[in-house]
Amino acid sequence: MADNPPYIAQRPKRADGARNYDAILASARKAFEAEGSDASLEDIAARAGVAIGTLYRHFPTRAALVEAATRDGLADLVARAESLAGDDDPLEALATWMSSAVRHFSTFRGLVGILTRSMYDEGTPSHAACAAMHSGGADLLSAAQRSGQVRADVTPDELFDLLSGAAWVRENALPGGGERGERYLRLVLEGIVAHPRAR
Amino acid sequence: MADNPPYIAQRPKRADGARNYDAILASARKAFEAEGSDASLEDIAARAGVAIGTLYRHFPTRAALVEAATRDGLADLVARAESLAGDDDPLEALATWMSSAVRHFSTFRGLVGILTRSMYDEGTPSHAACAAMHSGGADLLSAAQRSGQVRADVTPDELFDLLSGAAWVRENALPGGGERGERYLRLVLEGIVAHPRAR
DNA sequence: ACCTGAACACCGTTCAAGT
DNA sequence: ACCTGAACACCGTTCAAGT
Numbered sequence: 001m002a003d004n005p006p007y008i009a010q011r012p013k014r015a016d017g018a019r020n021y022d023a024i025l026a027s028a029r030k031a032f033e034a035e036g037s038d039a040s041l042e043d044i045a046a047r048a049g050v051a052i053g054t055l056y057r058h059f060p061t062r063a064a065l066v067e068a069a070t071r072d073g074l075a076d077l078v079a080r081a082e083s084l085a086g087d088d089d090p091l092e093a094l095a096t097w098m099s100s101a102v103r104h105f106s107t108f109r110g111l112v113g114i115l116t117r118s119m120y121d122e123g124t125p126s127h128a129a130c131a132a133m134h135s136g137g138a139d140l141l142s143a144a145q146r147s148g149q150v151r152a153d154v155t156p157d158e159l160f161d162l163l164s165g166a167a168w169v170r171e172n173a174l175p176g177g178g179e180r181g182e183r184y185l186r187l188v189l190e191g192i193v194a195h196p197r198a199r
Numbered sequence: 200m201a202d203n204p205p206y207i208a209q210r211p212k213r214a215d216g217a218r219n220y221d222a223i224l225a226s227a228r229k230a231f232e233a234e235g236s237d238a239s240l241e242d243i244a245a246r247a248g249v250a251i252g253t254l255y256r257h258f259p260t261r262a263a264l265v266e267a268a269t270r271d272g273l274a275d276l277v278a279r280a281e282s283l284a285g286d287d288d289p290l291e292a293l294a295t296w297m298s299s300a301v302r303h304f305s306t307f308r309g310l311v312g313i314l315t316r317s318m319y320d321e322g323t324p325s326h327a328a329c330a331a332m333h334s335g336g337a338d339l340l341s342a343a344q345r346s347g348q349v350r351a352d353v354t355p356d357e358l359f360d361l362l363s364g365a366a367w368v369r370e371n372a373l374p375g376g377g378e379r380g381e382r383y384l385r386l387v388l389e390g391i392v393a394h395p396r397a398r
Numbered sequence: 399a400c401c402t403g404a405a406c407a408c409c410g411t412t413c414a415a416g417t
Numbered sequence: 418a419c420c421t422g423a424a425c426a427c428c429g430t431t432c433a434a435g436t
Contacts (some may be wrong), residue, residue, distance in 0.1 A: 049423045074396055120373050161372055161383050165364025172312055174319050174359055184360050250402045
């Protein structure tokens, strides 16, 4: 019954293996940013100077490669949530964190979808990182709610929906994606702040 | 210099051609809903009972097939915007229209992306329909702004960003996508209403 | 005017042979 | 333990031959 955990890529100890592993990751990051999460694996291998079998040996699935390529960024986000927790201005802290999260989520086309799926699917390589991120964001949200700055009826899942939507727009709004993503987030945040007059 | 207009599929006059055209469209709609916009064209043709060449004859590109499959829905949205214009409650009218737009945009996985691209790229088959929709939405927005119910600093492009984000969430939020899409839209709408107290 | 299906190209994935 | 590249499978796309 216990389905085995998802495959998490590990950097090999042997010199040639480690070198190839690094080269593939660097090549993959470039390709993902240029062509999105469905970039050609053969191209990635070729540009890393290895045969296709070597890519598969280190990263048996595309999801494993994506996980490895985005691992550090996700860890940074979790660390950032922890360091922002307990901030004097919880709303400011939440806004700052969401902005960096949106930026990371839209590193390349297709990443938001992968992370969103990972958030609710334990069988994906990025699930652990996503769950950690989810709880980091939830903490910042509940602090902002306790301080009365954010409406009490917003759930963590909804926070991530808003965040994902902003990231999707940032990645897909062709003319001036970055700025539009920021503007989008600001609109959304003003939508969840607690207005004394609003019911 | 004048790049030729994008290909728009037309229903053939001859009986066998019309029959196949309809069968392919029906099969495509089913496939898109089940597998998203990148469903296998060979499967679509097979399930329609025609050879792959027949599919290509009627719909030379995937974009042309998607356009034909979503044409009626987009036309409905444009008509709906026109009939809602001049409503007594412009905010209510805008909210109603956005809700149907979100529902149509998330008919199948990948559609939001296609429509968003079409909105700003004249070379795509769906561009004309998207432009009509854009102006329909813009009219409803500006009416709601003139009535003072929606903040004046929201642009039509931003409205469609909000709409697209909601549609993306609706299509991709795995547990309970539909409800989450609605909730998302409500949050976003409350974010753009004009608050007397807010600056 | 429309249909068929073989042919070609491309890419993901596996695996036997090698160091 | 790691690497290579041929082999297979699958699918998108074109086109010559047919009605």
